[in-house]
Amino acid sequence: MAAKKPAERSNASKDELLKYYREMLLIRRFEEKAGQLYGMGLIGGFCHLYIGQEAVVVGLEAATKDGDKRVTSYRDHGHMLACGMDPKGVMAELTGRIGGYSKGKGGSMHMFSKEKHFYGGHGIVGAQVPLGAGLAFADKYLGNDNVTFTYFGDGAANQGQVYEAYNMAQLWNLPVIFVIENNGYAMGTSVKRSTKSPSLWERGAAYGIKGEAVDGMDVLAVKAAGEKAVAACRAGDGPYILEMMTYRYRGHSMSDPAKYRTREEVEKMRTEKDAIEHVRDLLLQGGHASDEDLKAIDKEIKAQVNESAEFSKDSPEPPVEELWTDIYA
DSSP states (O other), X not given: OOOOOOOOOOSSOHHHHHHHHHHHHHHHHHHHHHHHHHHTXXXXXXXXXXXXXHHHHHHHXXXXXXXXXXXXXXXXXXXXXXXXXXXXXXXXXXXXXXXXXXXXXXXXXXXXXXXXXXXXXXXXXXXXXXXXXXXXHHHHHHTOOOOEEEEEETTGGGOHHHHHHHHHHHHTTOOEEEEEEEOSEETTEEHHHHOXXXXXXXXXXXXXXXXXXXXXXXXXXXXXXXXXHHHHHHTTOOOEEEEEEOOOSSOSSTTOOOTTSOHHHHHHHHHHHXXXXXXXXXXXXXXXXXXXXXXXXHHHHHHHHHHHHHHHHHSOOOOGGGGGSSSOO
């Protein structure tokens, strides 16, 4: 019989842990449902799932305040949900319906919410990085203390525009946090095969940008690193780089069979490092929740996700006239 896992302790409160558990579970259940709808032909085009990486965005959102901005790449549904966008509007957009955040015309990669300061997923690899620096420049110009989170992956970290953005951000002390979501694979290419430098965050040293690597499978470690980076930016000591060491369980996109890695590798991460299971253990072993409590939360979230799927199916497709709207702001 396997030895019983030792009890884990955390400085986080019961309410905090439950909040993170709910938010990460919502992202995972939503993405699982999106995968189902894609398989049924209800979602067209590209669809990149965030399953496995939930702790990154939930932990960093826990360090934000109202007015902070976020911009990311095409693996973006988790970011939308974590910043408070309505799952119904997100799912309706994925299925190309008028009830979606971009009226069904943007799909998975091009959703925006001015209200939640979410400035989009972006399909061009690395293109969002200078945009994030620009959002931070606007806040500095306006004289507020808002911070912009600019997310990109390990593959995009090799793009030249990333380093142009680093240089300008440091030159102007912009309040931007560059978040490298290093999930180990750029499409199907392992970081070990594409990147000579042992770490990606240290490349900012050439510009004098501070940063660190973080366990991106531990929501509490992510939150702590996020708070440190946010404090530096609000104090006028930005920019900052956070390299989140994370992992995706699914392929690069729904069309990727992920044959470039072994089933054992994925299962090992799921078994030993899963971010949601980690918080579940903290809740159970800390006496904050029972197994029944957590099952009830899962049931509630599944109902919420099913509701978003039904909303998207019931929402009509955009009329032809919508082709001519929103061309320019």
